Amino acid sequence: MRKLPLRRVATLLLPLLLGAALAQTFGRPQYGSFSVVIVAIFAALLWRTPQSSMRARAKRGALMGLLFGLGWFAGGLWWLYISMAVYGGMAAPLAASAVVLFSAYLALYPLLAGALAAALAPPATSRPWHAARGVGAALAFAGAWTLAEVLRGTVFTGFPWLALGYAQVGNPLAGYAPILGMYGVDFAAALTAALLAALTQVSLRGAALAAGLLIILAVAGQQLANVRWTHPTGPQFTVALLQGDVPQGEKFRPERLAPTLSLYGNWLTTLRADLIVTPETGVPVLPEDLPPSYLHTIATALRSHHAQALLGIPLTRGANQYTNSVLGIGAAAPYRYDKAHLVPFGEFIPYGFHWFVRLMHIPLGDFARGTFHQPSFAVDGARVAPTICYEDLFGEQLAQRFRNPAHAPNVIANLTNLAWFGDTIVIPQHLEIARMRSLEFQLPTIRATNTGATAIIAANGRVQAMLPPFTVGVLTGHVQAYAGLTPFAWAASQFGYAPIVLVCLLALGVAIALARTRAR
Structure with missing residues (x-):
């Protein structure tokens, strides 16, 4: 009887700690690649639910996304307290509460991402996922994650600080920045994380496919970093x-x-x-x-x-x-x-x-x-x-x-x-x-x-x-x-956020199509 509460506490505590760990990778480019690993662990936890109901999976994913977001933003934006309490003259308890409430608001976006990604993923079973379902789940995670990040960066004037793409400035995924901007890097990082997580869920054939896609993502990013779109x-x-x-x-x-x-x-x-x-x-x-x-x-x-x-x-x-x-x-x-x-x-x-x-x-x-x-x-x-x-x-x-x-x-x-x-x-x-x-x-x-x-x-x-x-x-x-x-400068100047939103919607559409095809 005692094991259930402890397991429940661990289930709630782990995403919170993962979010806090993710926050520590920002401003430290040498650790940027660890941000992808941390998000991969979060994705793997998100998929560890046996419920066959999409609604049940979405509910669990929303809770995990909320906890992950609280750790992420409170752990990375705590310095807002200084501006309010030290220089703004606000009472310390009120300033601390303001940081927590703001972090809770920002956590609504990973909540949305977690709910959508979990709902579109297959239920966890003792048997491995088929390759198509694994790829679909990875695309759903990347699309949901990045779409939520775009919303966080635009709603109520936006607050994109600590976006996952920023942590990648020192690794090959930064090569996607001139093509689709920071959110394109964000999508590549989320997809990389999801493919890493899929390695623990899919069959041997699926693992080979996921590994191949991971190599393509990294090599393409490195090659794109060498392409010069501007000149002295x-x-x-x-x-x-x-x-x-x-x-x-x-x-x-x-x-x-x-x-x-x-x-x-x-x-x-x-x-x-x-x-x-x-x-x-x-x-x-x-x-x-x-x-x-x-x-x-x-x-x-x-x-x-x-x-x-x-x-x-x-x-x-x-x-x-x-x-x-x-x-x-x-x-x-x-x-x-x-x-x-x-x-x-x-x-x-x-x-x-x-x-x-x-x-x-x-x-x-x-x-x-x-x-x-x-x-x-x-x-x-x-x-x-x-x-x-x-x-x-x-x-x-x-x-x-x-x-x-x-x-x-x-x-x-x-x-x-x-x-x-x-x-x-x-x-x-x-x-x-x-x-x-x-x-x-x-x-x-x-x-x-x-x-x-x-x-x-x-x-x-x-x-x-x-x-x-x-x-x-x-x-x-x-x-x-x-x-x-750069392609990003041209596309964003003409269409704003539309190109990256389209990428996210296409990823979600492909994920849904793969899930339906496999279900038949």
């Missing part, structure tokens, strides 16, 4: 990426403003580089609150050095509207970029949640949005596309700037401030995301951050140079602009 254009230009390491607790204090302005003002007026980039809100106040000659002095010095700068600064638009923006300084024509994809609660307040934001003390918490079609900043003939912090998670939205190939970006420039989250895994997690954007578009990415990771990323997604996090310094280097469109 124009001469290299020099960059200076600024990392001020201004503590978040001090950044908006009046007594800290003068040292911050002096630090960045000195860099901007004395450094010699074709392009100088500050972090997000490197200048943390509106232009009208600056010393009268501050921006003019910087612009004059830049022009005398034949240099230009991208300056992170809040701006106004109309009456009582603020924008999280980038100013282009030193160019002949004025340039401004307004952040298009804002952070819920941090930069805009969702309807009905003003009471929640009032519990925190974050300045400028409700910004106006920019558009997804803003022009790039011209530097020595190269088009540099700014993104601000969180919005570089959305490759399909960045792809909108590639709709007109004649004006497509040649370099991506990300301005970020992660000081809200302290010295945590969030910094390498975000670097991993930036590397994926370079892989998708086969363009170099330059990152100027307040606390890290300030880096130069090559068009092949590799980090060429990086400053140590939480140091004050300047990262200098040469950047080669690239021209051309």
